[in-house]
Amino acid sequence: MPSPRRAHAIRPTLLCIALAAALQSGSAWAVEPFVLKDIRVEGLQRTDAGTVFASLPFRIGDTYNDDKGAAALRALFATGLFKDVRIDIDEGVVVVIVEERAVIAGIDFAGLKEFDKETLVKSLKDFGIGEGLPFDKALADRAEQELKRQYLTRSLYGAEVVTTVTPLERNRVNVIFTITEGTAAKIRELRIVGNKVFSEGTLKSLFDLNDGGWLNWYTKADRYSRSKLNADLETLRAYYLNRGYLEFNVDSTQVAISPDKQDITVTINVTEGQPYTVTAVKLEGDYLGKEEDFKTLVKIKPGEPYRAEAVTETTKEFSERFGTFGFAFARIEARPDIDRANGRVVLTLVADPSRRVYVRRINVAGNSRTRDEVIRREFRQFESSWYDGQKIKLSRDRVDRLGYFSDVNVDTAEVAGSQDQVDLTINIKEKPTGNLLVGAGFSSADKLSLTASIKQENVFGSGNYLGLEVNTSKSSRTLVLSTLDPYFTIDGISRAFDLFYRTTKPINSQGEQYQLVTPGVSVRFGVPFSEYDTVFFGIGAERTEIRGTNAMPNNLYLYRLQFGAISNSFPITVGWTRDERDSALVPNAGSYKRVNFDWTFAGDTRYLRTNLQYQHYWPITRQFTFAVNGEIGYGKGLAGRPYPVFKNFYGGGLGTVRAFDQGSLGPPDVTGAYIGGNRRLNLNSELYVPVPGAGNDRTLRVFGYFDIGNVWGESEKITADSLRASTGIGLSWISPVGPLKLSYGTPIRKRPNDRIERLQFQIGTAF
Structure with a gap:
């Protein structure tokens, strides 16, 4: 009969006790050392045997003893694959018996x-x-x-x-x-206790959390969150510190929940302290001999109330200025010397530039779709060169302006073992770059008109643009296919192709049966002249055909009679843009400028077409923004030929003067058709305010607007009396499919025959 196996271990619940007893007693559980003849594993169902053998601290031919057996048990349990493990000895053979976890x-x-x-x-x-x-x-x-x-x-x-x-x-x-899940607990009461200078209502309006807002179904601002409350407390603290209350303090916060876990009461206890006025600002420490230069960066002046925001901005600009000289780890400390008896404070800014460093390596993290080169080519800070904080900030802004990412930041890390090297890591968070644009309008002429486009701004992560635009309006139908390579050359020269097919019917109350058909193609190149300025130039070829005869506007009839039904042209385009806005989707500050010229040098038409645009945004407060947009268009015939009527400007509707029907401004033809004109002026102004109950959410805002402008023909005189104007309100929302703008307005300067369209909306537009 084979000799019985000797158990060398027991189940894990008694493993530690058994091992200790075995080591101390050296009798019942002890095994005399022997040379291993073989190793067998039993009980495996799913785990590979190699995993077990790799965990064992012995091999065939080794001398086996109790210590090695105990070590084997610990190693096998540490894998987490087994509920139970034991080792039996059978005449020089170790048998490992396992029970796998499910x-x-x-x-x-x-x-x-x-x-x-x-x-x-x-x-x-x-x-x-x-x-x-x-x-x-x-x-x-x-x-x-x-x-x-x-x-x-x-x-x-x-x-x-x-x-x-x-x-x-x-x-x-x-x-x-x-x-x-149950139902969410809601903040039923939010109280601020201890405030005397500012009312509780004023302070609560600063918070993202609230205890009752009519838009809470959308914003969920009445749902308690510790992180949101902490953010609101910091906002409250900043509000006081920016008004001179240097010793303001949040003493405590109490959060109480009802027994049924449905209602929450938040109580915030504060001590305001007294306001302080800055009497002097001093610079101490090492300013690299450029004290006068740094003094120009100080944002707080003697005689003003102490403002923590200005102090923070000053220290930040000091750090950035040190960064331009290669001092990445400069430390700026603001030391307030408080005179409580007189309510005064002397601010001392102490600088320690530390050491100058250069960038060893630049890493990119977070891009699972976008290629590294698309991000790296926007960087103005290079590897193996001196650290330059200004270039790094510019690089971050350029990457952010690509529009492919929801979050972009740059982390700086010291290189281990080196005193003068740092590594930079660009951390990005990608967002969907496909865009669906939908627009609609209601009018008695077109009834319901739709526009749509599908755009992909980052095709296959290459940074290239591909777009398809469709317009189904009764008066204007368009099909455009566009591509853009922003880095056609290594120096950043862009190249764009447009292939289009347009049919246009100027609005006519009689119901026209004619159309303008314009297929064409164009190519444009953009040359960057600075970080914000780009000059464009290109050439195109297009063919315009005037089809049909019934109820044709007189100007089109005469043009076709004189120059024929088909006109071929080859326009040359030259333009310039400068974009200094802080955001393309929700701008709060900065400006945008654009100039564009189209000139035809060959073909059946000769003309010059000019378009100028200027936008500016002013942040009135953290929540209020005022914006203006101005646009001028001008066209003129050349070489003794008239300006082609099918190149006219149109006005009215979204993007021009709202509350007027799309394309209905300008002189009507003798047939009653709205034919546009060779001159156009638009002036738009908007005041953005937060939606009541939405707190500081900038993705959902209401606005009031005032528009003025018109379109004039060549024979018309531009006068102030001919201008049309409208005013109204609207809603701006950064929706999942793009920015939406809904407006409702009324004309305040109009003529009896003007077409009115009070309600208009579009997804994917700014002004």
Whole structure:
């Protein structure tokens, strides 16, 4: 009979006790050292045998002893793959007997509404709970607690999570988290106690959290969040510190929840202190011999109330100025010397430039789709050159202006073992770069007109643009295919191709049966002359045909009679833009300028067409923005030929003078058609304010507008009396498919025959 096996270990619940007893007693569990003849593994179902052998601290031919056996047990349990492990000895053969943990076949959620399932599955994998991983009850309990914590961040304090484990064949299990979300707890009362200088209503208006707003169904601002409350407290502190209350303090915050976990009361206790006036600003420390230069950067002056925002801005600009000289780790300390008796403070700015460094390496992180070169080519700071804070900031802004990312920041890290080197990491967060633009208008002439375009600004992560635009208006139908390579050359010269097909019917009350058909193609190049300025030039070829005869406007009839139904032209385009806006989607400051000239040198037409545009944005407060837009268009015939009527400017509607029907401004033809003109003027102004109840959310705002302008023909005189004007209100929303602008207005200067369109909206437009 074969000799019985000798057990060398027991189940994990008694493992530590057994090992200790074995080592101390040296009798019942002791094994005399011997030379290993063989190693066998039993009980494996799914785990590869190589995983077990790799964990063992002995091989065939080694001398086996108790210490090696204990080490083998610890190593095998540490893999997390086994519920039970033991080692038997059978005549010089070590037999490793394992009982595998069940493998998770799938994870599901029942009752899930608040979160996206894929997001939770991904987060649970960080806790070791995921498809294909060994199941561990302790990890499942931790995952359950994490799910509850996630619900607490959404003010769902009554959420319950129950974990159900269902065994399957082949030692597998399904894990189902059954969730009872309940209803979100809401802030029923938000109080500020201790304020005397400013009213509670004024202070609460600074908060993103609130205790009752009619837009809370959209903003969810009445859902308590500790992180949001901390942010609001910082806003409150900044409000006081920027008005001279240097010793303002938030003493405590109490958050109480009702027994049914539905109502929350937040009480904030503050001490305002007294206001302080700055009497002097001093510079101390090493300013590299450029004290006078740094003094020009000081934002706070003697005699003004102490403003923490100005002090922070000053220290930031000091740091950036040191950065332009290569001092990446300059330290600026603002030391206020307070005279409480007189309410005065002397501000001392102490500078320590530390050491000068250069950039060793620039890394890019977070780009799973966009190619590295698309980001790197926007950088003005180079590797192996001196650190320049101004160039790094400019580089970050250029990457941000690409529009491909929702967040861009640059981290600076010292190189280990080096005193004069740093590495830069560009951290980006990609966003969808496809854009769907939809526009619509209602009028008695066109009824419902639609425009649409599909654009991809970052095709295959290359940084190139591809767009398709369609317009289905009764009076103007368009099909345009466009491509843009912003780095056609390594120096940043861009190249754009446009292939288009347009049909146009000027608005006519009689119902016209004619149209202008214009197919064409063009190519343009853009040459950057500075970080903000680009000059464009290009050439195109287009063919315009006047089709039909019924009810044709007189100017088109005469033009076709004199020059024929078909006109070929080859326009040369020259233009310039300068974009200094702080944001392309939600600008709050800065300006945008554009000049464009079209000149035909060959073909059946000879003309010059000019368009000038200027926009400017002024931040009145953190929430209020005032913006203006001006545009001038002018066209003139050359070489003794008239200006072609099919190149006329049109006015009225979105982008020009709102509340007037699209394209209806200008002199009407004798047939009643609106034919546009060779001169156009638009002046638009808008005041943006936050939507009541939306707090500081800049993606949803209301605005009031005032527009003035018109279109004039060649024989008309431009007078102030001929201008049309309108005013109204609107809603601006950065929607998931693009910026939406909805406006409702009324004309305040009009003529009896003008067409009115009070309600207009468009997705994908600014002005």
